[in-house]
Amino acid sequence: MNIAWKEIKKNKVRFLILGSIVFLVSLLTFIISGLANGLSQDNAALIKDLPDGEFYMTEDSDQTYNLSRITKSTEDELLKKNQDAVAFSIQMGFLDDSGGKQRSVAFVTSTDSKLFTNVEKGEIVLDSSMEDEGIKTGDTLTNNQHSGKFIVKGFVEQKKFSHSPVAYINMEDYQEMNHVEEMQLAFIPGKDALQEFKGLQSFSKKDFLNTIPSYNAEQMSLNMIVWFLVVISGMLFAIFFYMMNVQKIGLYGILKAIGMKTRELFKMMWTQMIFITVIALILSITLSQVFNVMVPKGMPFNLTFETTVQLSLVFLIIGFIGATLSGLQIKKVEPLQAIQQGEV
Template sequence: MKLAWKEMKKSKSKFLILGSIIFLVSFLTFIISGLANGLSQDNAALIKDLPSGHFYLDEAADGTYNLSKIDEDVQASVLKEHPEATAFSIQMGFVNDAEDKQHSVAFVTSTDSDLFEGVKDGEIVLDRSLEKEGIQVGDVLTNNQFSGSFTVAGFVDQKKYSHAPVAYIHMTNYQEMYRVMEMQTLFIPGQDAPVIGGLDSFTNKGFLNTIPSYNAEQMSLNMIIWFLVIISGMLFAIFFYMMNVQKIGLYGILKAIGMKTISLFQMIWYQMLAITAVALLLSILFSQGFNLLAPEGMPFALTVDTILILSAVFLVVGFIGATISGLQIKKIEPLQAIQQGEM
């Protein structure tokens, strides 16, 4: 450890350059991860907030929720057999306020359940983001597909679907607006998934992929994140490889005086750990600062779990990269290394 620290002090500029690059890569990774989590929440908070369970869609819908229609007899049978279950429907639409300003929303209706907001006929409960657009409790909203009007009964926090604020309405109002009697989806909480004839079953994660754009959006961002992680590992491997090539003569002398190969590996690991730990600490601090300075409307959510997972991944990748670069140390013969170093 002392030898590793002495070398880092002696070659400050080299290690500072590597640390700066790792900091920039990890900082960018944390920022993209925060955006990915924020967009995920903004895209599907309504579904992600539900407990673990199973979603059921009509087989004929082929995994497309807005084409699904649950047979009313099947729905009644399932709800009777599973009292904790619920049937719900979602459709994109809009509401007009008193000034005839249009607001995009995702209309949601469901059978009686604690999992969704209960609303009365003619009432509407909105995501709180619409409150910032000037809508208040008691306001009257209209929709061109609805013969009546909606009275705002309240607001809920962080309920989004397909990047639109959720609007809970009564089932009869929903049926009038969209001219359908059947619900789109059945949801049964719990780990056990009963087989229901004519219906396809999806886990929470599987159902998220039925949301248009969700899978493509998350896949693109996650691909960028993992590319950045792999790049950081390659940086460690290349940096320490070049350092080791320059120090072949030194390693030969150290081996000649009795230092074991594992001790040389430990020196590299210590240097990798020190550089990565400092870079990650700065990245975390800067990413939290970015969270505070980011515009209010930007979907950014960097959780503690995400920070810990990414930090562990960076350490593991750094360890692998540094270890691979040090495999040449094992092959060094003291006399040959000393002679090579003298040339």
């Protein structure tokens, strides 16, 4: 520990450069992770906020919820067997306010259930983001596929689908707008909710989210960037310590000659790695949390404590692996040969 600290002070510029790079890479990783989480909520909060359970759509829908149509008999059977089950439908559309401004929404209707907001015919409940845009309780909204008007009865927090605010409407209004009688999807809450129904295919919440094209493509791209940055940080540690070890072959030979064991040399290297990584992570976590607080309200950014801890542990593990791989040459150092080579 003492030797490790002395070397850091002696070569502080080198370690400062490595620490700065790790800080920048980790900060960028935290920000992209927060953006991925934020976009995930903005894209599918309606589904993600549901409890664990099983989603059902028709087998011939090709795993596309828009093409799914659950027959009334199958719906009745499913709801009869499961008291907490719900059948629901989602359809993208538009609402016009009294000023003629058109707003994109995701219309949602469902059978009677505490998992979804149920409204009376002619009423509508909107995501709170619509309230931020100037819509108020009691306002009248229209849709060109609906003969009547919708009266805004209230707002709900964080209900989005496909980056659009959710609009809960009555089942009769939904059927009139879309000229359909059947529901698209069914959901049975509970960890042991998996059941078989003729003509229906089941999905866990994770699997169902991946059937949404925009969600799957978006999250896959952002997660690839995150893990690519993590791999880069591991390579940085490996390259840095490899170069340091090459320059210190003579020193390692001397230390081995006076009785220092190989594991002590590894401990010295690990101590330096942990010191650099921890300081870099503290700084990047602090700045990313400040960014999380100060980010504009409309920006989809959500860096959770759980994500921060997970990524920090990943950085420490990757740093440990990178430093260890670069230090394998230490085991091969022969004291006499190293001393004869001289210390660079």
